[in-house]
Amino acid sequence: MISPFNPRARSDAYGSKINRDHSSILVYGVPWVTIILACLAPMVPFIALAPLIPPLGYLFLLTWRLVRPGLLPLWAGLPLGALDDLFSGQPFGNGIFLFSITLLTLETVEMRFPWRSFLLDWLTASIALAIYLYAGFLFSGAELTSIQLRLILPQLLLSIVLFPIIARMVALLDRFRLMRIRRVG
């Protein structure tokens, strides 16, 4: 006797495995679109009197890079950083430089230390965020005072705490990205 067909045998978390394949638009488009949207965060009607909101564009870039290494091309920092610069209030070139150098550095470091765990990713992200925020402050043209140096600490802390949440969001988006929705054959 033939046992009844298990409906989940021919599908997985990303949908049916028969007759369906990943859509290349989603596979490559989702990271870019989410990072672009995150770069537009300054246009949200929240008027801050002090730097408080984490740099969402950079945070999403970092998270995509750490969750899915190799998905974003190495040169992605150039266009994404330029877009971030248009809205972030930093001098133009700040994002291009910092985004690019982050991607390059992570690539080099990961080649040397290929082991990975979430805690290691979190540590990497924390170090990268600290460097990003302080370098951004240095380049911003704002007056360098001790108030400013202390002012960034809450923002940095918030960014570091936000990383696991963003990582979960990116993991969800990654599932969406790999949905098999394209019909083949």
Add this chain to the structure above:
Amino acid sequence: MNKKARFSAFTGYLVASFGMLIGVILLAVSIWQPHLFSNLRTQASDIVSPAANAGAVARDDSRSFLQVVAGYYRAGSKNAQLKREMEIARVKLAEAEAVKQENKRLKAILGLRDRDPEPVAMARLIGSTSASARRFAYLSRGRSDGVQPGMPVVAAKGLVGRVLESGDHSSRIMLLTDTESMVPVRRSTDNIVAFAEGRANGSLRIRLIDLGINPLKTGDVFVTSGAGGLFPPGVAVAVVSKITKDGAIANLLANPAATDFVAIEPQWHGNIKDLEAPSQQEDANTSGTSSEPNE
């Protein structure tokens, strides 16, 4: 790793390093010449501003809806509203006092006309650089509405900042709390003049011009003095919260986070043109003798 893969990895590094280099160059150029890329920025914010404006409208609507609900269910909110009105009234009183002082001064000089500037446009604040160390905000009005760089931006409770760059339908303003922002102010009750500098953490630093005994007290309200043009005189700026050696730390009166609409006013050129002619005549007439106006 085969030859092709190695080659593509190599080009990846090359392009990325190239991008980084471009970033360094652009950064150096834009630190050197901050306004060089303003066209790009304003065009970008023009594109996004309709959506951002919709967001700002939604924020205001939801806020007022919540206020209505709170008004029904909480008597405390009415109390809060009264307090807020009281706050505005207090500011207005201080401004009125400043105006009185101003009038007294102006009456000394005859033939001076004194009129309130008509605002160029009313706009919503649609966003701010909340992640950056600089304090900029975005407005939903631009050149097509007559907004030009340099114009002062004023809310109901006081000065907010000045227009830095303007696109067709949006513009970028520098808030008073930016460290590069500096406004000539005076105490509302007398003529103690000072500069109000941004401190980037939401407060202002009042630096007295006349150093000596610090006459300031907590609770003193500072208004714009109109010195040097740009900002019209008599607009409320900040209230002193802490006294320091060379001045005070003051809190903003018009918190941009709590304002729905702001008015963009024309640049104040003062009555310099009106003033110049009579004062020169005066100088000519009274040359040799002291030209101090009698008190």
